[in-house]
Amino acid sequence: MIAGLAFGSALVYSPRGQSPISARSRRLRDALKRGDPQVISLVATHIAKLVQNGGFPGFFGGDVALVPVPGRAPRRGTDTLWVPERICQALLAAGLGSEVWPTLQRVSAVPKSALAAPGERPEVQVHVTSLEVVDRLPPPARVLLVDDFITKGRTLLAAASVLANVFPGVDARRFAVVRTMGLVPDIERIASPVVGEIRFERGDAARNP
Amino acid sequence: MGHRQPNTAAKPEPTLRLSPAEVLGALNDVEEKHAPKQLFYAGDRSLLARGPRVSVVGSRKATPDGRRRAQSLTKALVAHQIIVVSGLAEGIDTAAHTAALEAGGSTIAVLGTPLDQFYPKENRDLQERLMREQLVVSQFASGSAVTPKNFPIRNRTMALLTDATVIVEAGEKSGTLHQGWEALRLGRLLFLMENVVNDPALSWPNEMIHYGAQVISRSNLEEVLSDIPAVTSHHDLSEEMFF
Numbered sequence: 001m002i003a004g005l006a007f008g009s010a011l012v013y014s015p016r017g018q019s020p021i022s023a024r025s026r027r028l029r030d031a032l033k034r035g036d037p038q039v040i041s042l043v044a045t046h047i048a049k050l051v052q053n054g055g056f057p058g059f060f061g062g063d064v065a066l067v068p069v070p071g072r073a074p075r076r077g078t079d080t081l082w083v084p085e086r087i088c089q090a091l092l093a094a095g096l097g098s099e100v101w102p103t104l105q106r107v108s109a110v111p112k113s114a115l116a117a118p119g120e121r122p123e124v125q126v127h128v129t130s131l132e133v134v135d136r137l138p139p140p141a142r143v144l145l146v147d148d149f150i151t152k153g154r155t156l157l158a159a160a161s162v163l164a165n166v167f168p169g170v171d172a173r174r175f176a177v178v179r180t181m182g183l184v185p186d187i188e189r190i191a192s193p194v195v196g197e198i199r200f201e202r203g204d205a206a207r208n209p
Numbered sequence: 210m211g212h213r214q215p216n217t218a219a220k221p222e223p224t225l226r227l228s229p230a231e232v233l234g235a236l237n238d239v240e241e242k243h244a245p246k247q248l249f250y251a252g253d254r255s256l257l258a259r260g261p262r263v264s265v266v267g268s269r270k271a272t273p274d275g276r277r278r279a280q281s282l283t284k285a286l287v288a289h290q291i292i293v294v295s296g297l298a299e300g301i302d303t304a305a306h307t308a309a310l311e312a313g314g315s316t317i318a319v320l321g322t323p324l325d326q327f328y329p330k331e332n333r334d335l336q337e338r339l340m341r342e343q344l345v346v347s348q349f350a351s352g353s354a355v356t357p358k359n360f361p362i363r364n365r366t367m368a369l370l371t372d373a374t375v376i377v378e379a380g381e382k383s384g385t386l387h388q389g390w391e392a393l394r395l396g397r398l399l400f401l402m403e404n405v406v407n408d409p410a411l412s413w414p415n416e417m418i419h420y421g422a423q424v425i426s427r428s429n430l431e432e433v434l435s436d437i438p439a440v441t442s443h444h445d446l447s448e449e450m451f452f
Contacts, residue, residue: 011451027444034440035237035396046451071396073421081239081396109421191451 004199007174008056010047017186025190035081044090060096065140067101069147069159073109083148103135127158133166142171150176153198153205232257234443243365245348252344260439262292264367266385267301267377275378280308287314289434294371299329301377320347321363322355364388372441373398393420400425
């Protein structure tokens with residue numbers, strides 16, 4: 001398992017905050033979860049502006065293949081919604097990548113964290129065994145793993161580990177569009193670009209910030 | 210169509226209609242695939258403007274336990290101010306609509322018949338009450354023929370219009386399964402009640418769990434219901450939201 005890794009992220013949402021901004025951030029979450037094409041496009045444009053202004057150096061670029069992180073269960077067919085894949089397509093359309101490379105897939109479902117009993121939450125290792133690399137062709141030199149939401153960072157950490165195991169020489173970075181802000185009562189704004197860190201500590205992932 | 214003989218009302222054709230995009234906002238292509246062009250409705254349209262909305266669905270030939278489970282789930286949904294959606298069929302659907310009314314909640318019926326027909330005919334009073342006090346929706350124009358295909362089509366529409374679907378009970382060939390698979394395809398939450406998951410005669414629950422369905426039980430009910438996002442509400446967001 002990777003001990004620690006950097007990740008980029010552009011936005012935050014508050015799961016329970018009562019302020020108007022927190023409530024609006026949940027509407028953004030809900031629209032993204034549905035795969036609202038207009039909102040995905042807005043988010044990609046917003047990220048492109050941040051990159052133009054010098055944000056997320058080294059993350060995006062015309063030579064970076066965008067790898068969508070799988071959802072928590074296998075897809076039954078290609079016409080099944082996959083929000084990170086749609087985000088990757090929108091980022092590509094905004095000029096932030098060279099291609100969308102859906103090389104990671106989920107082969108077994110992991111329980112939704114919030115619904116699992118304490119102690120039975122899917123640990124990083126459960127995510128690792130449920131993910132598989134499906135395209136083992138020589139990989140692009142630079143890749144960016146892209147997920148829609150990040151809470152503790154378990155999924156992104158597991159996805160990065162699985163990718164690194166199969167393609168050890170690849171320059172792979174990680175990006176999660178929205179960070180869940182569950183530990184603060186409210187948020188002050190939705191736009192909150194950061195490069196943070198996910199650490200693997202005592203068998204679990206921990207995100208900062 | 211033999212056993213499904215809708216009872217036609219002598220009412221003028223309802224002309225109130227809206228498009229799925231008016232309910233949800235812009236549809237993605239996964240949603241477009243099975244989305245109806247239009248929805249005819251009678252009643253309080255505002256029930257489609259707020260959420261969360263959860264479908265409670267299951268067999269027409271429901272067991273007494275199944276009906277009781279549908280009722281108690283519905284009461285819990287109403288207590289969380291969640292709108293209860295079902296298909297106004299006999300069995301689980303009827304139990305869900307009725308329990309929602311009894312609990313003072315809001316409920317939407319999504320019909321497999323046009324609005325001017327009643328199926329089963331025993332639900333005529335209930336349908337008329339929902340048209341007056343709640344909301345009844347159909348994608349089938351008044352006067353159009355009712356065929357068996359209407360019902361799985363209706364189930365896919367119900368999956369589209371709701372944030373989550375709960376299957377209370379359903380056999381191996383139940384039409385309800387169309388809704389479960391469509392919910393998974395659309396990325397909506399799908400919950401199976403624990404009793405169906407534990408039924409050794411059924412193979413579909415484990416298959417759906419493999420593709421992302423979750424089990425709902427007495428022990429996690431509160432957690433599940435307090436965590437249902439309103440993904441099917443029209444959020445009308447703009448770039449200003451970031452700042």
